[in-house]
Amino acid sequence: PVDVDNHADRACASALEMVAILNRLNPEFRREFGITLDVGIGINTGEAVVGNMGSRQRFDYTAIGDTVNLASRLEGLNKVYRTRIIVSENTKRSLRGAFLLRTLDMVIVKGRSEPVRIYELLEDTPRNRALAEEFEKALSEYMAGRFESALILFEALSLRYGDETSGVFVKRCREMMENPPSDWKGIYTAREK
Structure with a gap:
């Protein structure tokens, strides 16, 4: 992995772009296939172990750690809150650019005992x-x-x-x-x- 200064901003910009693209594609999906697609994205900022994991015969490039686990929990919470992009307090603090964040809740996610303030990232x-x-x-x-x-x-x-x-x-x-x-x-x- 390569260290990037503004990783939180890039993650948020990418998530917004993914949602915008999906919004543009969904009318076509509805016409062609009778379905629409949705997405849930969880963004958290912190340290993680990133790289090839496994053995010589079988390995996978992945990220692991508490930061990654929380991002995964945030992704799942989109179903609960009926949102598409949820970011953590850590990510909010790391942002340098101007992003529209709606405060959602203080939540204790599965596998943790301390609450986390969460936000919905919205198109501005x-x-x-x-x-x-x-x-x-x-x-x-x-x-x-x-x-x-x-x-x-x-x-x-x-x-x-x-x-x-x-x-x-x-x-x-x-x-x-x-x-x-x-x-x-x-x-x-x-x-x-």
């Missing part, structure tokens, strides 16, 4: 900027345990923007209102890989 458009800003207000209410006011805000976002992630939080708020947690700390524990 006026609509997405407004969505991210309004979502932040709803998320703040949710994190503070004010589930009724958070519910109202998430419902409005879901309707106004057709935002599936807000729909996820609408469901969560309703669950929290039915069974209020006694020790709420604003941290979600993911059960999925």
Whole structure:
């Protein structure tokens, strides 16, 4: 592997480009084959062991380590949050360029005990900027345990923007209102890989 100074920026730019290309191809896939494709990308920044692994007879060029495991967990969380690109706090701190990140949650992923703040990487458009800003207000209410006011805000976002992630939080708020947690700390524990 070659060390690259702005690896976090390159990873985020590549992920956005992958989503843009898929968005351009999906109408053709729908017409030709009656299907659309989706993608889930997890980006984390940190140290990893990278290179050829295995024996002389059988080896594979791969990356291993805690950083890689967390990126894999983030990729899987896209299904939970109905998103396409999730990045970690470490990646956010490493970014040099201007990228639009929507704060998603504080989450404990499978295999870890400490929570990680996660973000959705979005295409930087006026609509997405407004969505991210309004979502932040709803998320703040949710994190503070004010589930009724958070519910109202998430419902409005879901309707106004057709935002599936807000729909996820609408469901969560309703669950929290039915069974209020006694020790709420604003941290979600993911059960999925």
